[in-house]
Amino acid sequence: MRKIPNEELGRWSEAEFESAKRHPIVFVLDNVRSMHNVGAAFRTADGFGIEKIYLCGITAKPPHRDINKAALGATETIEWEHYDQTLDAIAELKEKGYTIVSVEQVEGSTSLERLRLENNQKIALVFGHEVKGVDQEVVNQSDFAIEIPQFGTKHSFNISVSIGIVTWEIIKQELMGNGR
Numbered sequence: 001m002r003k004i005p006n007e008e009l010g011r012w013s014e015a016e017f018e019s020a021k022r023h024p025i026v027f028v029l030d031n032v033r034s035m036h037n038v039g040a041a042f043r044t045a046d047g048f049g050i051e052k053i054y055l056c057g058i059t060a061k062p063p064h065r066d067i068n069k070a071a072l073g074a075t076e077t078i079e080w081e082h083y084d085q086t087l088d089a090i091a092e093l094k095e096k097g098y099t100i101v102s103v104e105q106v107e108g109s110t111s112l113e114r115l116r117l118e119n120n121q122k123i124a125l126v127f128g129h130e131v132k133g134v135d136q137e138v139v140n141q142s143d144f145a146i147e148i149p150q151f152g153t154k155h156s157f158n159i160s161v162s163i164g165i166v167t168w169e170i171i172k173q174e175l176m177g178n179g180r
Contacts, residue, residue, distance in 0.1 A: 017046075017077050023171060024122040025050040026098065030086045030138055031057035031129045032159060039070025040160030041127070046074035048167050053078055054093070054124075056086035070160075090124070090141050098124040102142040103166055104134040105156070109147040112169055119174075125166060127159050 012020060027041055027050065038060050045053055055061050061082050062068070062075040083089040090100055101123055117123065126142065128134030133156075139145060148157060148165055157165070 014077055017049075020049065022049050022051045023174070024120055025167065025170060026052045026054060026093065026124045027163065028054045028086065028089055028093070028100075028124050028126040029056060029059045029159075030126055030134050031132070032059045032127065033130055034159070035060045035064055035066035036070050037130070037159040039067040039072075039075075041163050042067070042071040042074035042078050042080075044160070044163050044167060045078045048171055050167065051079070053080040054086075054089040055080055055082045056089050057084065086126075086135060086138050087141060090126075090138060093124045094141075096122070098122040099144075100124050100126065100142045102126045102128075102134045102139045102145040103148070103162055104128060104139055104145050105147050106139055106145045109145040112146050112148050112166065115146055115169065115173075117170065117173060123170065125163075125170075127163060130159060 025048075027045060029038060029041060032038055032041075038055065041053055042062075059082075060067060062071070062080070068075060081089075093100060099117075099121055103125055126134050126138055128138070146166065148162060150157070156162075
């Protein structure tokens, strides 16, 4: 095996990426306090080709060196918008036809491996505060919630890890033709 240098990977330029078709997925960051997590969300959004990120409440906004450190330039390729209140972003997304999905441990949540979505369904994935999670009022406005199965002693994954796991599962369904 030979490791492939970056120059040989055939990645899109920023201009090509800007005009490329995106997956109908947006991230909503509900009062995320860590700039590392915000930067990682941008980098994951770029890597999976999602549409946009909504930064809400206390969630930090680019430009900031701590966000840029994890984003590695993805703040330049992913559209984003800031809302003082997460519920305002949720209301706008509902008007645009997005299904609102909180990634949170709640009564009646759908375990991620059981998630089935329809083809081209527009999805807004809501990720919450590192300690408090997604605000209950936001959960109340969600169409449903999904939960990542866990098998250890901790109660949750880091947001940056959760974003990657959930987004990959949704895109994997699309790639495999399993209803997405």
